[in-house]
Each structure stands twice: as C-alpha cells, then as structure tokens.
Amino acid sequence: MRTADLPFLAEHSADLVLLIDALPGTGRAEILTAMRRKLGGPDGGCQCSILSTEDPPVVISGTPAVICAEADQVANLSALRDMGHVQEIGNRDLFLGPGQDPHFAKTGGWPALSDHLAQAPLDDSALTEKARTLLRRTPRALRDIVARLCRAEGGFDDAELPAEQRKLLHWLDPLSECRGGTWRIRTPGLAAVLRAATDAWSAAALAAPPAPGAAKAARIAALLHAGDRAGALDLLHREGGQYFMHLHGMEAGRRVADAFGEDPAPAVMALQFMIAVKSGDIERAAYILSGYENGVLLDLGRRMPRAGDVPVPLAFCRIELAVFRGEARGYHITDEASDLLARTDPRAHLMRGGIYNLLLDHHIRGERFAAAEEAATRALAHYEAADAPYLSFFIHLHRSIIKVRSGEPAAAAPHLQAAEKALAKTPFEIPQDARFLALMRAVTAYETGDALPMVDFAETAFEGFAYGEIWPSIAALALAHGAEALLQERGLQAATHYIDSWRVPAWRTRNFQVMVAQRRVATLQSARRWREARQQLESMASRIGFLWMESSGANLADLRAPEDISQALLWLRQQVFETPRNPALNERLAAMMDSTHVSTRQRLCLRIWKSWVDRRQNRPGQARRGLADLLQLCASRNSFAPVLEERAFVLPLLEDSRVMQREMIEAPLPRNLRRGAVMAFGTGPLSRQEWRALLLLGEGCSNKDIAREMAVSLPTVKFHLKNLFKKLGVSDRREAVEEARNRGMLSE
Structure with missing residues (x-):
C-alpha cells in the first residue's frame, strides 16, 4: 500500500x-x-x-x-x-476497496495479500502461506474466531453472539462484515484463503491454552500480598529467579515483576531487566540497572571496579546490556564474563548457560566463529540440564547464524530444525520467536540465491519483528539481507524505505545506527549510485575515511572492530569501481583478504573485486582463474548470495571475451544472476566513459559535477554526452535517462 x-x-x-x-x-x-x-x-x-x-x-x-x-x-x-x-x-x-484492489474477490482488500498477488498472481500455495503468516501474528482469540467464521456456511447470527466475540468481529471489520444481521468474511474468495491458511491448526492450537506459569506467578503474588516477602523471594529463586519469564512465559513474568514492584532484591531487578530487554526497551533496562549504587553498572567503557561485590544477577545484566548496546570493548565483555563464571556455582545451569549465551552473540558479531561454537556447546549443555527448551531455542538459532555467516547456508538446516523442535516444547507462546525462525529460514534461502523468501519477510513480518527483543547478530542479518533482497527484487526505493524503517525502533543504539548508515551506502553502491554513496561515506563520522584509506596499505590487515572493517570494505568497494587501475588497490585487497578478522563471506566479495581489478589492470588470466575458482567454491557450498550482491562487477566480467575462456566456460553461475538486473556496466553500445557519464546523469549531476567526478574537462564531458545522446537516439539529458531506464541500463 x-x-x-x-x-x-x-x-x-x-x-x-x-x-x-x-x-x-x-x-x-x-x-x-x-x-x-x-x-x-x-x-x-x-x-x-x-x-x-x-x-x-x-x-x-x-x-x-x-x-x-x-x-x-x-x-x-x-x-x-x-x-x-x-x-x-x-x-x-x-483495507482496500473493490475499486482499489484488482484482486479484491480473493483478498477482500487485505493490503498484504493484494500486494502478494500483484507479484505472484498464480501461486495459491504462497498466498495461503502469506495469510497463515499474518494470522500467526494476531492474538489467539482473533485467530480462533477467524478460523470458525470462514468455515461457517451460514455465517454467525449477530443476535446470538457473546459480547466478547461481537467485539472481536467489529474490530476485524471489514475482514468480517455484518450484513442483514449475519457476520461473514468479506468475500467468499478470502474465506477460502483463510480456510486453507487455518487448515493445519487444530482446535487445541487455536484455543488459548492455560498459561503454565500462571499458578506459580499467582502463588508468588499471594505470598507478597500476605506480607511474606522472604517466602516470595525463595519461591522466585526456586522457579528460575531472573529466568522466571524464560521458564514460564512473558505474562507470568510480568505478573511477578508487577507484584514485587520497586523491590531492590537483585533477582527482582534482574527479572525486571530481562522483561524490558525481551520487550525491546533497552533504555528501560538501563534505567532499572541505574538503581544499583547510583548507576555504577552503567559505565560500560571500563572494567567494573569491585566486580566481586556486585550480585551475580546484576553483574550478568550489565554484561547483557553491554552486548546489546555494543558500547564496551571486547576484552571487557569477555573478561567480565570469565570472572562471573568463576563466581557462579557449577550447578547454576541457567546462569552459566546465560553467560555463555551472551559470549556466543558477542563472538558471532566479532566473526570469531570457533569461539562462538564453543560457547554455543557449553550454553546448550547447561540449558538442557536445566530443562529450558525456550533458552535452548536461541542457541540452535545462533548456531544457524554461525553457519550462514561462515558461508555454509546448507549446514544451517539441522540447527533450524532443532530450534523448531525446542520451540515446540516451550509451554508458552511468544510470536517474536517464531519470527526469528522465519527470518533465519529466509536468510538461509537468500544465501543460496533465492531472494524471494527474504523479500516476503521484509514486506510482511518486519513491522512486528523490529519492535521487540532482537539479539544484535539477528538484527544485523535482518537489516543486511532484507535490504539486499528488496534491492534485487523490488528496486532501490523499496530497499531504501526498508532501511529507513530500522531508524524507528526505540532500542536502536549508536552502533546499530552506524550499521544502518553503512547499509544505506552499500545499497546505493549496489544500485550503481556511486556518487551519492561516496558523498554519504565522506559525511560519516568514522576514523576510516578517504585519507586513512589512501595511506592504509598493509595496515588494513590490523583492523579488528567489525564497524571499522565494514567501513573499510565500503571504501574499498568504492575505490575498486572508481579507480580500478590504481596499483595501490592490489596491496589493499591483499591486506584485507589476509586479515583474520574478515569473515568468509566478506572474503568472497573481496575475491570478486580482485578479479575486477585484475581485468582492469590488464591481467585477464588472473581475473578468469580467480572468478572461476570463486564460482566453484560458491557452488560447492551452495552459497551464491555474494555473487548476486556483487553482480555490478560480475556481469561485466561475464561479458568480457578475454575472461570467458577455458575454465570460465563451464563455471557454475547462480540461476537468478540476471534476474531484475540492469545492463552490465561497460557493455553494449556505450564506451566505458559514456557509461560513467550515463550513471552520473541518472544521479542528477550537472556537466560540472560530471567533469569533477570523471576528472576530465567540460569540453570532454560535452563530447561524451554528445556521443551518448546519439547512440541512445535522444536529444537531451532528460530523454537520455528515460531511454536508458526503458532499455534496462539504469535502475528506477
């Protein structure tokens, strides 16, 4: 819409x-x-x-x-x-009306279903799954009444409905409409879609089950009401302490936290902290920690003084806040976690599992996958010993992230299956976690070269996904893969809108704001808006800038912080396009590829850039061999996403007769490589300089801007534009841009 x-x-x-x-x-x-x-x-x-x-x-x-x-x-x-x-x-x-929705008979005007049919009008199974996904994100009471109404041949008699059900149907209007005193689904076609979408749900699944932790929460509240605070704290400790919510559900956890109120007990403060984090309210979580000794726990930039005096639950919360905010240096997090493990009883499985869980996400963000896998193994062992399937779910999910970011998406499948089983064993429901699972399945499909599931997730699930608890490593995947998938399948405007949407959630931190800004630059580069991308790079407050890159050389291998590595890679990508014949690029590319802090996936992109530079520096043999080896590696891992993301460099190489020889003739290519792609830069009727001028015209540049960007004189610009207009059969710059877009030479 x-x-x-x-x-x-x-x-x-x-x-x-x-x-x-x-x-x-x-x-x-x-x-x-x-x-x-x-x-x-x-x-x-x-x-x-x-x-x-x-x-x-x-x-x-x-x-x-x-x-x-x-x-x-x-x-x-x-x-x-x-x-x-x-x-x-x-x-x-x-909701849309009949005149606004060409698929109204089938969708009833539900915007998400209408948008889906506009993209895939013949895929009924996908439409059913779309409706099922949307319904899963609604309360059970709504799902229940929709499932029953779409199966009621005569509809529901309004006069006989209980008041609560009538209220739900009025809220659903116009999905459900009351005509002549009878409630029905808006259109028969939509009713058929909803029947198919709810077929897999049993009556038991649609009915709201009793909350398994409700009785325990009520018992704690009763003890507090009777004035027995010590008894209430004792029962809280026996039922998981700060992990009460993870064992018994969010509703039960909130009831306990509300019953205690502003109680200074560490277990209570930690429970309230965990609830705030689960709700995505990181600032609220920080406020809760500020209540301990005048906010001493909030100084995340240095080691905690007298850390041994801090209660274990609150020391844990401090580390979790550091992980979510990304404000503390790595050695502070790992050192404090090690100290906390030494203070924690070996039989305290929930706490020890939680500490390893924090280290797991921290290591993933730092691309330390061996350390992350070790932390995952230890965390899972503790959670299973504590019989905490909900917490085990997150470990399986993070293990799938390790495989994806290691360039092995196919190996993520067993971990996603294990995550689904763990979630099925959880005796309560939190919709956000089902979205995590859906995201990782979409990410895995994207990595193999299928962007459509990721597009579907970004277009339908985002609005409910980005406003609750999101582990930093999961948020990074959702941002990057969603933007790239939308760019490939929907275009720059859709991708930019998606990136801008990530600026809205209240939990965003400075580190995540930087990540959003970097993703915007990468998206502009992929859309071949190189001038705008460089302008945004130059405006970013980062120590990795143009002058730093010009003098970097082998120093690039020493970068450690993920933020600095990402910034350097963006600059390097920009330079590979703008000045591919610069001899200094060879040293910079080699240094980055030698770095132990660059991920496997980032290294694949670097190898593509190296092939592009080799060809532009008249080394076609090296370009050919490097590209062929990379394509074979991607095929062996079924991981083609980097090739699709870097097709601005790959496609021109595939059009080059000196590259497409020998080992490249049988090289495996992703099936969607040319899907939705604009014409390869440097190919077709235009010379390379004419292509560069056309791209700059597409960004709205004046002749002076073009001269500055191409480092040529104004007469030379006019010469290239004259030839460009002639080859396109146009008479001015506006017509040139319009004709280029019609021919698929420029993106919309």
Whole structure:
C-alpha cells in the first residue's frame, strides 16, 4: 500500500496522537515511517512505536506521537479521547476497496495479500502461506474466531453472539462484515484463503491454552500480598529467579515483576531487566540497572571496579546490556564474563548457560566463529540440564547464524530444525520467536540465491519483528539481507524505505545506527549510485575515511572492530569501481583478504573485486582463474548470495571475451544472476566513459559535477554526452535517462 493513498496522513494534525489499531499486513510500519518523516524528520522529534500483544500498557504523553497498538494498551486512551487529542485508525481505514484492489474477490482488500498477488498472481500455495503468516501474528482469540467464521456456511447470527466475540468481529471489520444481521468474511474468495491458511491448526492450537506459569506467578503474588516477602523471594529463586519469564512465559513474568514492584532484591531487578530487554526497551533496562549504587553498572567503557561485590544477577545484566548496546570493548565483555563464571556455582545451569549465551552473540558479531561454537556447546549443555527448551531455542538459532555467516547456508538446516523442535516444547507462546525462525529460514534461502523468501519477510513480518527483543547478530542479518533482497527484487526505493524503517525502533543504539548508515551506502553502491554513496561515506563520522584509506596499505590487515572493517570494505568497494587501475588497490585487497578478522563471506566479495581489478589492470588470466575458482567454491557450498550482491562487477566480467575462456566456460553461475538486473556496466553500445557519464546523469549531476567526478574537462564531458545522446537516439539529458531506464541500463 502506498502511504500517499491514505488521506488521513495528509489530514493528520501534529497536535494529535495517531493510534493505529489494525491487523498485521495493513502497512502499519510504512505509515509509522511516513508519519515520522512528516512530524519529526528521519532522526527524531516524533514518538513512534509498535507494541506487540505481549507488551504492557503505555501512557502517551506529549505530541507528536504515532503508536501502533491495541486500544487496551494505551492506558490513558480515555483521557485522550475526552480531550479530543487522539485520531484512531482501524482496519476499515487501511483495507482496500473493490475499486482499489484488482484482486479484491480473493483478498477482500487485505493490503498484504493484494500486494502478494500483484507479484505472484498464480501461486495459491504462497498466498495461503502469506495469510497463515499474518494470522500467526494476531492474538489467539482473533485467530480462533477467524478460523470458525470462514468455515461457517451460514455465517454467525449477530443476535446470538457473546459480547466478547461481537467485539472481536467489529474490530476485524471489514475482514468480517455484518450484513442483514449475519457476520461473514468479506468475500467468499478470502474465506477460502483463510480456510486453507487455518487448515493445519487444530482446535487445541487455536484455543488459548492455560498459561503454565500462571499458578506459580499467582502463588508468588499471594505470598507478597500476605506480607511474606522472604517466602516470595525463595519461591522466585526456586522457579528460575531472573529466568522466571524464560521458564514460564512473558505474562507470568510480568505478573511477578508487577507484584514485587520497586523491590531492590537483585533477582527482582534482574527479572525486571530481562522483561524490558525481551520487550525491546533497552533504555528501560538501563534505567532499572541505574538503581544499583547510583548507576555504577552503567559505565560500560571500563572494567567494573569491585566486580566481586556486585550480585551475580546484576553483574550478568550489565554484561547483557553491554552486548546489546555494543558500547564496551571486547576484552571487557569477555573478561567480565570469565570472572562471573568463576563466581557462579557449577550447578547454576541457567546462569552459566546465560553467560555463555551472551559470549556466543558477542563472538558471532566479532566473526570469531570457533569461539562462538564453543560457547554455543557449553550454553546448550547447561540449558538442557536445566530443562529450558525456550533458552535452548536461541542457541540452535545462533548456531544457524554461525553457519550462514561462515558461508555454509546448507549446514544451517539441522540447527533450524532443532530450534523448531525446542520451540515446540516451550509451554508458552511468544510470536517474536517464531519470527526469528522465519527470518533465519529466509536468510538461509537468500544465501543460496533465492531472494524471494527474504523479500516476503521484509514486506510482511518486519513491522512486528523490529519492535521487540532482537539479539544484535539477528538484527544485523535482518537489516543486511532484507535490504539486499528488496534491492534485487523490488528496486532501490523499496530497499531504501526498508532501511529507513530500522531508524524507528526505540532500542536502536549508536552502533546499530552506524550499521544502518553503512547499509544505506552499500545499497546505493549496489544500485550503481556511486556518487551519492561516496558523498554519504565522506559525511560519516568514522576514523576510516578517504585519507586513512589512501595511506592504509598493509595496515588494513590490523583492523579488528567489525564497524571499522565494514567501513573499510565500503571504501574499498568504492575505490575498486572508481579507480580500478590504481596499483595501490592490489596491496589493499591483499591486506584485507589476509586479515583474520574478515569473515568468509566478506572474503568472497573481496575475491570478486580482485578479479575486477585484475581485468582492469590488464591481467585477464588472473581475473578468469580467480572468478572461476570463486564460482566453484560458491557452488560447492551452495552459497551464491555474494555473487548476486556483487553482480555490478560480475556481469561485466561475464561479458568480457578475454575472461570467458577455458575454465570460465563451464563455471557454475547462480540461476537468478540476471534476474531484475540492469545492463552490465561497460557493455553494449556505450564506451566505458559514456557509461560513467550515463550513471552520473541518472544521479542528477550537472556537466560540472560530471567533469569533477570523471576528472576530465567540460569540453570532454560535452563530447561524451554528445556521443551518448546519439547512440541512445535522444536529444537531451532528460530523454537520455528515460531511454536508458526503458532499455534496462539504469535502475528506477
């Protein structure tokens, strides 16, 4: 759905709270981003958030504010209504009408289903899975009534419905409509889709099961009510302490935390910290830790003084905060974790497993996969000893991440299967974790060369995914793979919108903001908007800049921080395109490939750039052998994503007659290599200089800009443009850009 098609966006006043209470797949995240830009700009000024069904009620204070949540989750909604300070948007405002949706008979105007059919009109099974994915993200009560209504041949008689069910159907409107006193699904075609989507769910699965931790939470609350704090703390310790939520569910954990209130007991503070992290509210988690000795735990830039005096649960929370924020140096995290392990009872399986779990994510982010695998093995052993399948789920999930980032996506499958089994054994449901599993399956498919599952995830699951707990390593994959998949299949505008959406969540940290900025640059480069990419690189506050790269040489091998390595790789990619004949590039590429801190996947990209430089420096034999070896390696691992991401360099090499000889003739190529791709740079009727001028025209450059970028005189620019216009059969720059796009030479 295009936000421009929604009249309430243009009419909305900045002094009103905008409450969006609607189904998944109605464009909530897109609206959130659009309103943030309108009301507060891309970097702040507007309160924006999406609450999951597990999140506690919030109080909205101040405007402008945009919130996606159930009405019951806004604690002061009645007051806002009384004062006329809220504009409420529901399903009827966001569903499409018959004249807006060409597939209305089948989709009932549900925007996500309509968008899906526009891309794959003949794939009914994929449409069913799309509907199933959307329904899984709704509360069980809604799923239950939708599943029953789509199977009720005569519909539901409104007069006979219990009040609670009637309320749900009114909320679902227009997915469910009351006509002549009878409730039915909006269209028969949509009812058929929903029947297929819910066929796999048994009646037991659709009904809300009793919360397994409810009785224990009630017992703790009763002890506190009776004034027996010591008894309540003892029971909390016996039921997992700070891990109570991970053993008994989010709802039970919140009930216990609320019952204790502002209790200073370390186990209670740690439980409240863990609930805040699980909700994606890292700032709330930090605030909870600030209550210990005037905030001494929040100084993450140095080792903890008198660490042995800090209670173990709170010392653990400090390390977790450092991992999620990414603000502490690596040796602080690993040293403090080692000290904490030495202080922790060997039989305290939940705590020891949690410490290894933190180290696991920390090692993955640092590309230390052997250390990560060792931490995973130890964490899993402790979690299994504690009979904690929910926590084991995360270890299996992180093991799949290790395989993907090691360039072995096929090896991730057994770990994803194990994660699914662990989640099935968990006696409560948290939708965010099912999204983690769906993400990793999409990532695995993307790495093998199939971008469509990742596109589907980015377009349908993101709005509920990015606003809860996200481990940093998982967030990095979702950002990078989602943007690249959308760029390949939907174009630059869709990819840029997706990247901008990551600026909205409240949990974002400085490190993640840098990651978002770096992803934007990489996306611009992949879209061949090289000038704009360089301008953004130059504007970034990083020690790795143009001058540093010019004098780097072998020093590139000494980079350790993931942020610095990513920045250096972006600069190197830029230089490989702009100045491929620069002899210094050979040393820089070799240094990066020799680095032990560069991942296997990054090294594959470096090898592609090396082949491009070899060809541009008139070493076609080396270019041919290097590219052929890389393609064989990718085929042996079934990992073609780097080749697809670097096709701006790969495709011109495949068009080069001096490269396409001998070993390259039978080299395996990914089947989607040319799908959606623009014409290879440097091929076709244009010379290389004419191609460069065309790309700069596409970025809106003037003749002076082009001269500066190409390091040539204005007369030379005019000469190249004259030849360019002649070869394209046009008379001016506007027509040249339009014709180039029509021919597939420029992206939209």
